[in-house]
Amino acid sequence: MGIKYDREKKHYVVTYHRRHPVTKQSRSLRRQGIKTKYEAERVYKELIIKMGEKFNENLHPLWPDLVEKFLDYYANCGIAKNTLKNYEQCIKANTFHIWGKKRINEFSTSEIRDFILDDPL
Incomplete structure (x- = not known):
């Protein structure tokens, strides 16, 4: 000690x-x-x-940090601004209330699968 x-x-x-x-x-x-x-x-x-x-x-970064890196990467790849804005709005609206405070190693593939299957659309 x-x-x-x-x-x-x-x-x-x-x-x-x-x-x-x-x-x-x-x-x-x-x-x-x-x-x-x-x-x-x-x-x-x-x-x-x-x-x-x-x-x-x-x-293991937080989910919001990883989303920001993803959006920055796509912005530098030449994706249209409207597409990028749609990605950002969809990801933030649908995942931040669930995974906003979690690190990327804290949610499993089954949790992601359940999230997709439980989608009301």
């Missing part, structure tokens, strides 16, 4: 170190000035969660 007591400053220093699963670059988080051992253990657990979230952000 990355919990150490600094005797000079009389507080705990908490560090967490991990390599990125894809790029293998080293990343670390550090918190200092923690008064109790119990609080230091709690902060250590929070650092583990926070590091996982940071890695997840890079690997």
Whole structure:
């Protein structure tokens, strides 16, 4: 565990170190000035969660971010502006209320299939 007591400053220093699963670059988080051992253990657990979230952000973007990249790509491919606007309106109107806060790895093919089959049209 990355919990150490600094005797000079009389507080705990908490560090967490991990390599990125894809790029293998080293990343670390550090918190200092923690008064109790119990609080230091709690902060250590929070650092583990926070590091996982940071890695997840890079690997799996949110659905709205991916839609923006898709629309930018199509805009650069020479698609007509009306077509692009229709794509944007349809995607946002039909999917953002369901997947607006989800990362792309959080919904499955069966969820997409159910969404398409449950369409009232």
